[in-house]
Amino acid sequence: MHFNFAVEGVMKDISAIFIIFVFGLTLMGSTHSFEGSAITITVLYDNYPLKEGLKTDWGFSCIIEGTEKTILFDAGTKSDVLFHNIESLMVNTAGVELVVLSHVHGDHTGGLAAFLKANNKVSVYVPNSFPVTFKKKVEGSGARLVSVSKPVEICEGVHLTGEMFGPANELAVILETNKGLVVITGCAHPGILGMVQRAKEVVEKDVYLVFGGFHLVETSDKQVKAIISQFKDMGIQKVGATHCTGDRAIELFKQAYGENFIRMGVGKIIQIKE
Numbered sequence: 001m002h003f004n005f006a007v008e009g010v011m012k013d014i015s016a017i018f019i020i021f022v023f024g025l026t027l028m029g030s031t032h033s034f035e036g037s038a039i040t041i042t043v044l045y046d047n048y049p050l051k052e053g054l055k056t057d058w059g060f061s062c063i064i065e066g067t068e069k070t071i072l073f074d075a076g077t078k079s080d081v082l083f084h085n086i087e088s089l090m091v092n093t094a095g096v097e098l099v100v101l102s103h104v105h106g107d108h109t110g111g112l113a114a115f116l117k118a119n120n121k122v123s124v125y126v127p128n129s130f131p132v133t134f135k136k137k138v139e140g141s142g143a144r145l146v147s148v149s150k151p152v153e154i155c156e157g158v159h160l161t162g163e164m165f166g167p168a169n170e171l172a173v174i175l176e177t178n179k180g181l182v183v184i185t186g187c188a189h190p191g192i193l194g195m196v197q198r199a200k201e202v203v204e205k206d207v208y209l210v211f212g213g214f215h216l217v218e219t220s221d222k223q224v225k226a227i228i229s230q231f232k233d234m235g236i237q238k239v240g241a242t243h244c245t246g247d248r249a250i251e252l253f254k255q256a257y258g259e260n261f262i263r264m265g266v267g268k269i270i271q272i273k274e
Contacts, residue, residue, distance in 0.1 A: 050265025102186025
């Protein structure tokens, strides 16, 4: 009798410890939905070629997968080019839950209407300064429109810098990863250094990678080298300059970053994992 009671007590203690252990693992796993797993970013639209069979055109778009929600960042210029690349890369448009537009220029918004015809069950984040007519068209498609002024977390571990003022007002995406922050810009009209600095202020972590358009086409070599120097002072580990950065500026980033420079173009796939 006493022996059975003792065994029963021990079994209860073991069960309790097991439950606490499993609960602890659950909590640990929920602190960040994609830490330890891969985040995949695929370039859908760019004016630089990379993969055969895809179309190039002036503009930019990429899809972010592996985060809590799948995100389309910018929508390129022409819907036929965007969807040719989407279909060639076998991207599931129905899986996209959030759309983020960096700024109002047509080379980043042109494919949106066609995309919303394919999938309007999304929330579309735009800088607050977007024209009312544009916003009404998004809402008229059946999508949910979100105007962004200040920094905001749009899903777990994914932030927007908030609207920054420039020749064109713009926002950037910030991804939290185990390697550091990934900052994605459309054209960086407010200035690439200022946008990265804002990202560091929004999420107080080191920057692992910055990629997208840096808008340095008409910038002198001296100025570009000064920007690169400040990138390194800020601890930015990897760079993927593309779109409106300019051929010469891209070459200077490549020379400075060497193996840590990521060649961009249509079809480029970036995987970030532990």
